[in-house]
Amino acid sequence: MSETPQTSTLRLFAVDVGMLVATLTTLFGYLMPWFSRSERALWSFSGWEYASLSDGGGWTLLTFGWLVLAAGAALCARRSMVAAMTGMVAAVGTLVTALAVVAASFAMLGEASSLNAVVERPFGIGLPVMAAGVGLLLATSCRAIVRCHLLGLAEDRYEPSTT
Numbered sequence: 001m002s003e004t005p006q007t008s009t010l011r012l013f014a015v016d017v018g019m020l021v022a023t024l025t026t027l028f029g030y031l032m033p034w035f036s037r038s039e040r041a042l043w044s045f046s047g048w049e050y051a052s053l054s055d056g057g058g059w060t061l062l063t064f065g066w067l068v069l070a071a072g073a074a075l076c077a078r079r080s081m082v083a084a085m086t087g088m089v090a091a092v093g094t095l096v097t098a099l100a101v102v103a104a105s106f107a108m109l110g111e112a113s114s115l116n117a118v119v120e121r122p123f124g125i126g127l128p129v130m131a132a133g134v135g136l137l138l139a140t141s142c143r144a145i146v147r148c149h150l151l152g153l154a155e156d157r158y159e160p161s162t163t
Contacts, residue, residue: 014078022136029130066093084144
């Protein structure tokens with residue numbers, strides 16, 4: 001009686017829930033208000049404001065692309081080293097593009113004569129939520145890479161020898 005190895009498509013889709021939660025947390029932080037010009041302002045700077053511009057949001061939409069890539073990587077990251085590393089690349093890409101969008105937003109406020117202008121700015125919850133999400137995405141991507149590496153070592157160790 002011979003045993004045939006089972007190949008299953010379920011093995012390919014092994015969702016890393018932590019990476020998926022981190023991606024969604026980052027997305028919510030990106031969409032939520034970051035800060036506004038003043039307390040009387042009718043709108044705040046946020047990824048949602050950029051995405052909903054009448055001319056489409058332009059390069060600021062790259063952040064959404066990185067987050068889609070991170071979500072896709074999270075679907076396979078528990079078993080695939082390529083997906084785990086793609087998640088890390090997507091996390092860094094999200095960090096860089098989101099940081100550029102936030103920096104460009106601060107630049108639109110104009111020059112301030114002192115740091116008090118920044119301290120007194122009305123801030124929303126978006127930046128801290130986005131920072132927590134990106135940090136968690138980086139951490140869970142690192143964990144997925146290590147997990148895949150350890151699983152690879154375990155499979156190599158228990159593979160029956162053919163000699």
